[in-house]
Amino acid sequence: MGNIRVTNGGVTAAAGFEAAGACAGIKYKNRMDMALIYSTVPCKAAGTFTSNVVKAAPVLWDKDIVENSPYAQAVIVNAGIANAATGSQGMDHCRETAQTAGRLLNIPEQSVLIGSTGVIGKQLPIERIKSGIKMLVDAKTAAIEAGSTAAKAIMTTDTVSKEIAVSFETGGKTVTVGGMSKGSGMIHPNMCTMLAYITTDAAISRELLQEALSASVVDSYNMISVDGDTSTNDTCLVLANGLAGNDEITQKGEAYDKFCEALNYVNTYLAKKMAGDGEGATALLEVKVLNAPDKQKARILARSVTGSNLTKAAVYGHDANWGRILCALGYSGVQFDPQKVDISVESSAGSAMLCKNGMEADYSEEEATKILSEPEVTVIVDMKCGTEQAAAWGCDLTYDYVKINADYRS
Amino acid sequence: MGNIRVTNGGVTAAAGFEAAGACAGIKYKNRMDMALIYSTVPCKAAGTFTSNVVKAAPVLWDKDIVENSPYAQAVIVNAGIANAATGSQGMDHCRETAQTAGRLLNIPEQSVLIGSTGVIGKQLPIERIKSGIKMLVDAKTAAIEAGSTAAKAIMTTDTVSKEIAVSFETGGKTVTVGGMSKGSGMIHPNMCTMLAYITTDAAISRELLQEALSASVVDSYNMISVDGDTSTNDTCLVLANGLAGNDEITQKGEAYDKFCEALNYVNTYLAKKMAGDGEGATALLEVKVLNAPDKQKARILARSVTGSNLTKAAVYGHDANWGRILCALGYSGVQFDPQKVDISVESSAGSAMLCKNGMEADYSEEEATKILSEPEVTVIVDMKCGTEQAAAWGCDLTYDYVKINADYRS
Numbered sequence: 001m002g003n004i005r006v007t008n009g010g011v012t013a014a015a016g017f018e019a020a021g022a023c024a025g026i027k028y029k030n031r032m033d034m035a036l037i038y039s040t041v042p043c044k045a046a047g048t049f050t051s052n053v054v055k056a057a058p059v060l061w062d063k064d065i066v067e068n069s070p071y072a073q074a075v076i077v078n079a080g081i082a083n084a085a086t087g088s089q090g091m092d093h094c095r096e097t098a099q100t101a102g103r104l105l106n107i108p109e110q111s112v113l114i115g116s117t118g119v120i121g122k123q124l125p126i127e128r129i130k131s132g133i134k135m136l137v138d139a140k141t142a143a144i145e146a147g148s149t150a151a152k153a154i155m156t157t158d159t160v161s162k163e164i165a166v167s168f169e170t171g172g173k174t175v176t177v178g179g180m181s182k183g184s185g186m187i188h189p190n191m192c193t194m195l196a197y198i199t200t201d202a203a204i205s206r207e208l209l210q211e212a213l214s215a216s217v218v219d220s221y222n223m224i225s226v227d228g229d230t231s232t233n234d235t236c237l238v239l240a241n242g243l244a245g246n247d248e249i250t251q252k253g254e255a256y257d258k259f260c261e262a263l264n265y266v267n268t269y270l271a272k273k274m275a276g277d278g279e280g281a282t283a284l285l286e287v288k289v290l291n292a293p294d295k296q297k298a299r300i301l302a303r304s305v306t307g308s309n310l311t312k313a314a315v316y317g318h319d320a321n322w323g324r325i326l327c328a329l330g331y332s333g334v335q336f337d338p339q340k341v342d343i344s345v346e347s348s349a350g351s352a353m354l355c356k357n358g359m360e361a362d363y364s365e366e367e368a369t370k371i372l373s374e375p376e377v378t379v380i381v382d383m384k385c386g387t388e389q390a391a392a393w394g395c396d397l398t399y400d401y402v403k404i405n406a407d408y409r410s
Numbered sequence: 411m412g413n414i415r416v417t418n419g420g421v422t423a424a425a426g427f428e429a430a431g432a433c434a435g436i437k438y439k440n441r442m443d444m445a446l447i448y449s450t451v452p453c454k455a456a457g458t459f460t461s462n463v464v465k466a467a468p469v470l471w472d473k474d475i476v477e478n479s480p481y482a483q484a485v486i487v488n489a490g491i492a493n494a495a496t497g498s499q500g501m502d503h504c505r506e507t508a509q510t511a512g513r514l515l516n517i518p519e520q521s522v523l524i525g526s527t528g529v530i531g532k533q534l535p536i537e538r539i540k541s542g543i544k545m546l547v548d549a550k551t552a553a554i555e556a557g558s559t560a561a562k563a564i565m566t567t568d569t570v571s572k573e574i575a576v577s578f579e580t581g582g583k584t585v586t587v588g589g590m591s592k593g594s595g596m597i598h599p600n601m602c603t604m605l606a607y608i609t610t611d612a613a614i615s616r617e618l619l620q621e622a623l624s625a626s627v628v629d630s631y632n633m634i635s636v637d638g639d640t641s642t643n644d645t646c647l648v649l650a651n652g653l654a655g656n657d658e659i660t661q662k663g664e665a666y667d668k669f670c671e672a673l674n675y676v677n678t679y680l681a682k683k684m685a686g687d688g689e690g691a692t693a694l695l696e697v698k699v700l701n702a703p704d705k706q707k708a709r710i711l712a713r714s715v716t717g718s719n720l721t722k723a724a725v726y727g728h729d730a731n732w733g734r735i736l737c738a739l740g741y742s743g744v745q746f747d748p749q750k751v752d753i754s755v756e757s758s759a760g761s762a763m764l765c766k767n768g769m770e771a772d773y774s775e776e777e778a779t780k781i782l783s784e785p786e787v788t789v790i791v792d793m794k795c796g797t798e799q800a801a802a803w804g805c806d807l808t809y810d811y812v813k814i815n816a817d818y819r820s
Contacts, residue, residue: 327494330463
């Protein structure tokens with residue numbers, strides 16, 4: 001990250017962005033459950049959405065805005081109810097949400113994006129949503145803290161809020177990219193997982209904004225897995241309002257590369273934060289696959305390990321059960337020679353090679369357990385059948401994951 | 411099952427089969443951990459094996475016997491160590507096992523099949539294996555109880571042993587098909603899951619025996635899922651010794667159909683028993699997908715639901731969270747219209763429609779919870795976009811699953 005530096009805040013770090021959180025009483029009592037992101041000027045917007053056949057109403061709404069509306073200027077998010085499997089009434093609720101926000105913010109309803117997260121199959125309490133929008137509009141400010149407030153307001157079973165901002169220089173101007181995300185359960189590859197909202201004051205064409213985002217999600221959000229369940233609501237949006245005053249990025253080159261670097265940094269940071277905050281998780285599990293035959297195979301192998309319940313339960317037990325890792329590589333669908341594979345583990349407590357050429361290496365169980373007892377653990381897999389690599393992130397599988405999801409709805 | 415009837419026992423139910431169990435001290439103390447199946451005459455053999463790229467040594471050994479040896483006559487199974495990721499020493503151990511058994515049973519080593527289940531990456535204690543074989547050969551009998559003993563001896567984290575036998579008449583002769591299996595964790599579609607051994611006194615050609623087995627595993631073992639992890643050791647073998655005295659089945663027709671019906675009954679029974687005995691499970695979850703566009707899509711949809719951690723945790727919590735079921739259908743990879751889907755649940759406590767045309771139906775949460783509190787729960791999904799159906803079996807996800815797998819190796 002030679003060109004970029006981490007700065008303060010999240011979605012209000014970039015020039016011209018405001019935010020707010022509100023307690024609207026959607027489902028939770030006595031906590032914020034609605035958020036607003038607002039730009040003082042219209043933005044270019046790009047988005048990536050869930051690959052689930054069952055798409056929530058706000059996903060359909062946002063896809064339409066991103067593809068067909070010239071600009072976007074606000075995002076209204078609620079936690080508690082997903083507005084998924086809600087039929088035409090669900091779409092009506094999106095329209096009412098956008099109309100209400102549009103009227104209060106004095107912008108077209110076609111520039112209001114919407115996000116929902118929570119229980120599937122329940123209708124939104126639309127009057128409470130409308131009251132919430134009023135509160136949000138009244139409360140919005142450009143303060144750095146407003147971004148943090150919004151990041152807290154979109155949490156469901158998340159235990160920590162997730163935000164980050166970075167800056168870089170281009171042509172004498174400072175461009176900032178900030179973002180927030182929520183995501184904890186129901187997280188799996190195949191799309192920009194969960195809700196992530198990125199704001200930037202970069203001036204950039206809509207085409208390049210979409211291209212940068214689509215490329216970035218592949219190695220960030222799509223490489224995290226908590227439980228293998230791809231949600232109906234997964235959404236990642238980027239709003240770019242141009243207020244940094246840089247020459248508009250309309251072609252690939254140095255400025256575009258810097259923008260991509262900043263966007264990747266933000267997305268990867270938020271993705272890892274989500275993986276480490278997996279429901280009930282006690283550890284962030286990083287899996288690096290080295291020397292794979294191609295990039296896509298490296299990704300599939302890495303995700304197969306982060307997706308293995310048996311591996312995740314072993315990490316929870318601090319058990320150096322490398323056989324489960326080798327097994328997960330083996331059922332990934334990628335062909336390879338098991339007798340070439342090396343498997344190591346690494347954390348702040350040290351590193352150890354567990355498996356050499358597909359067989360048990362000479363290691364100390366005690367030391368391996370110590371390495372696996374840290375809150376961030378990396379598994380390094382050397383396939384020795386190529387030159388490509390990929391990283392995936394997940395978490396351990398714990399009693400609390402089961403507890404949270406056995407009780408979630410009630 | 412008009413043509414077949416359930417009879418007593420398991421692998422020793424068919425004429426000419428003997429079995430035994432022994433405490434060989436492979437890994438467990440004070441419990442049986444080795445089993446023998448033996449036929450007094452040579453058998454035709456058929457097998458299906460794991461699709462995992464990482465194949466355990468006994469899988470490679472058995473594949474070779476099934477494909478290249480004219481007959482098989484015995485199976486030696488050990489629990490505790492998988493003999494997977496053990497390199498050439500692992501293969502040497504298979505050869506020593508077969509040589510020892512062959513010598514003591516006075517049969518060629520190329521007619522000895524081998525099965526192992528347990529920890530990956532450890533070498534077998536081959537001297538204890540050899541002592542175990544001696545005990546097994548000394549103890550073997552044709553008693554019905556000997557089959558039950560063998561079924562107990564191959565258990566690992568299984569809580570109940572699994573065996574079944576059925577008979578049918580053909581041309582005035584009684585043919586029996588019996589079997590046993592073990593399987594609890596690391597269970598997922600894509601192959602004859604875990605270890606299953608079927609014995610029959612049918613006279614049948616090797617080609618038709620293999621064809622019947624391969625067809626049967628698709629809708630039995632391949633439709634169960636406990637945790638999505640496909641093992642390195644999955645094996646299903648059938649031995650047919652011809653002692654029923656029926657005219658050898660050498661072509662398709664009534665006798666072959668009856669044999670397939672009996673084999674399917676045995677395999678489906680054993681598969682469901684494994685699913686219901688998933689590690690830590692408190693409930694058997696059956697998912698029936700109706701009116702899908704084709705058979706394969708029906709299977710994929712059904713397995714996507716039994717494989718969903720969120721759905722499984724909801725079943726454990728007796729929570730009628732149909733949104734997670736719809737969501738799991740949606741990320742299965744099969745295209746469909748979510749607004750046509752109906753979802754019901756059913757058990758001995760009653761039935762209730764939870765979702766009608768992709769939206770919440772009018773049901774009582776209290777009643778739904780009662781239905782979901784039974785030890786066997788069926789989810790019925792009506793896709794309304796075709797005429798094909800499939801069933802899959804899984805279990806709930808519980809604290810105990812995590813506990814078992816966090817501690818398994820130690």
